[in-house]
Amino acid sequence: MDDQGLQDAAIFLMSIGEEEAAEVFKHLSPKEVQKLGETIARTRAVSHERVDQVIQRFTNTASSQSLLVSDTDNYVRSVLKRALGDDKAALLIDRILQGGDVSGIESLKWMDPLSIAELLRNEHPQIVAAILVHLEAEQTAAVLKNFTERPRNEVMLRIATLEGIQPTALKDLNEVLYKVLAGGDKIRKASMGGVKTAAEIINMMGTQIESSVIEAIRDHDADLAQKIMDKMFIFEDLLKLEGRAIQLVLKEVATDQLVIALKGASNELRELVFNNMSTRAAEALREDLDARGPIRLSEVEAQQKDILKVVRRLSDEGQIMIGGGGEDEAFV
Numbered sequence: 001m002d003d004q005g006l007q008d009a010a011i012f013l014m015s016i017g018e019e020e021a022a023e024v025f026k027h028l029s030p031k032e033v034q035k036l037g038e039t040i041a042r043t044r045a046v047s048h049e050r051v052d053q054v055i056q057r058f059t060n061t062a063s064s065q066s067l068l069v070s071d072t073d074n075y076v077r078s079v080l081k082r083a084l085g086d087d088k089a090a091l092l093i094d095r096i097l098q099g100g101d102v103s104g105i106e107s108l109k110w111m112d113p114l115s116i117a118e119l120l121r122n123e124h125p126q127i128v129a130a131i132l133v134h135l136e137a138e139q140t141a142a143v144l145k146n147f148t149e150r151p152r153n154e155v156m157l158r159i160a161t162l163e164g165i166q167p168t169a170l171k172d173l174n175e176v177l178y179k180v181l182a183g184g185d186k187i188r189k190a191s192m193g194g195v196k197t198a199a200e201i202i203n204m205m206g207t208q209i210e211s212s213v214i215e216a217i218r219d220h221d222a223d224l225a226q227k228i229m230d231k232m233f234i235f236e237d238l239l240k241l242e243g244r245a246i247q248l249v250l251k252e253v254a255t256d257q258l259v260i261a262l263k264g265a266s267n268e269l270r271e272l273v274f275n276n277m278s279t280r281a282a283e284a285l286r287e288d289l290d291a292r293g294p295i296r297l298s299e300v301e302a303q304q305k306d307i308l309k310v311v312r313r314l315s316d317e318g319q320i321m322i323g324g325g326g327e328d329e330a331f332v
Contacts (some may be wrong), residue, residue: 141204153216
C-alpha cells in the first residue's frame with residue numbers, strides 16, 4: 001500500500017469509530033497494523049471534503065465487488081481435486097494455501113526481536129533456524145542481532161543449509177511456543193530456508209555482523225558462503241541496475257532519504273543516480289549532499305536498507321532485475 005493508500009485507510013478507520021476499526025485491525029498483518037497505526041498517530045486535522053472523498057471511494061469500491069465464494073480455501077481444494085485428482089491436486093494445494101498459518105508461529109510476528117531472542121536463546125540452533133525461517137527476513141535479522149556471535153553464526157549456517165521442514169520436526173517447537181501445530185503430519189514439507197533466505201537475513205544485519213556470519217559459514221563450507229554472497233544485494237549493487245530501473249526506484253524514494261543514503265555511496269553510484277534524474281533535480285541533489293554535514297553510519301545504512309527494500313519489491317513485482325536474463329539470473 002502506498003502513502004496515499006495508507007492515508008486514505010487511516011482516515012476511513014478514524015471515521016468509522018473505535019470498535020469497528022478494531023475489528024478491521026484483527027484481519028491485518030503485524031506490519032500493516034504498524035504502518036496504519038503510525039499513519040493514524042501522525043494524522044491531526046482532516047477536512048470534511050477529504051473525509052467525504054475517502055468514504056465515497058470506499059463505498060464505490062465496496063459496491064462494485066461481491067463475495068463469490070464464502071470459503072475460498074475449500075473451493076480451491078474441491079476444484080483442483082476434481083480437475084487433477086487427489087495426488088496431483090495436493091501438491092498444488094500446499095503451495096497455493098501455504099500462506100496460511102500452519103506452523104503455529106504466527107504469534108511471534110507480533111513480538112519484539114529481543115523477546116523472541118530471549119525465548120529461543122537456550123534452544124538448539126536447528127530448532128531456532130526452523131522457527132526463524134517462518135518470519136520475515138528483517139525480523140529474523142533483528143532477532144539474531146540479540147544473539148552472541150557463535151550461536152548466531154550456527155543458526156545462520158543451519159538456515160543456509162535448510163532445504164525444508166517436515167511437520168514431524170516442527171512438533172519440537174511446541175515446547176518453545178506452547179502451541180499445537182495445525183494440520184499435523186498431513187502437511188507436506190514446506191519450502192523454507194536455503195541460500196536465498198540466508199542472504200536476505202544477512203542483508204538486514206549490518207556490515208560488521210554480515211562479515212562475521214559469512215566468515216563463519218565460509219569456514220564450514222566455502223562454496224556455500226560464495227552462493228550466499230552471490231545472492232546478497234548491497235547498496236553499491238545499484239550500479240548493476242539499468243537506467244530505467246534506477247528511475248523506477250527514484251520515483252519511490254524521498255529526497256532526504258536519498259541524500260542520507262548517498263552519503264555512504266561511491267562517486268560512481270552517485271553519478272549513476274544524477275544521470276537518471278532531470279538536470280534540475282540532479283543539481284538540487286548535489287547541493288543537498290554538499291550542504292549536509294556528517295551523518296552517523298548507522299543512519300546511512302538504515303536509509304540504504306530502506307531503499308533496497310524498494311528495489312526488492314520492484315524486483316518481486318517483475319519491474320526490475322539485475323543482469324541480462326537467463327536461467328541463473330540474480331534477482332534482488
